[in-house]
Amino acid sequence: MKKKLILAFPLVIILVFAVWLKSSFALKPKQTNTVSPTLTQAQKTARVDFVFSETDTKQFAYEFVENKSAFDALKEISEREGIALETKQYDFGIFVKSINGLESSAEKAWIYYINDKSAEVGADKYELKDKDVIEWKYITPSE
Numbered sequence: 842m843k844k845k846l847i848l849a850f851p852l853v854i855i856l857v858f859a860v861w862l863k864s865s866f867a868l869k870p871k872q873t874n875t876v877s878p879t880l881t882q883a884q885k886t887a888r889v890d891f892v893f894s895e896t897d898t899k900q901f902a903y904e905f906v907e908n909k910s911a912f913d914a915l916k917e918i919s920e921r922e923g924i925a926l927e928t929k930q931y932d933f934g935i936f937v938k939s940i941n942g943l944e945s946s947a948e949k950a951w952i953y954y955i956n957d958k959s960a961e962v963g964a965d966k967y968e969l970k971d972k973d974v975i976e977w978k979y980i981t982p983s984e
Contacts, residue, residue, distance in 0.1 A: 883971075888900060893940075910968060
């Protein structure tokens, strides 16, 4: 009987160790760090108008978050709507050569307005604000 007890004791120890080991590595829900949601920047909107002539105007909605210029809006809407756009980069900024095949010249040029006022900086320098209305007018430069 003493021999059986001596043999049973190590088996009991191994069994207790195995149960402890199994419980230590049992599948437990993974502990995750909770991250508080970050504030997303508010979606802003602007309207971009193309005034091809007195009787031909197209209006488009433009949604943006921040750090977008009037030129970014022109470029993105042109790409989205399939409107041909030709520009040229100069030291002072970007010059719009043509929109939808209508080329800037001494007689008529593409001039942009912000909220019914002639813009005071290049389109690539004007940072859009929520609810801005950008008009690209194909007009005589003196108008």
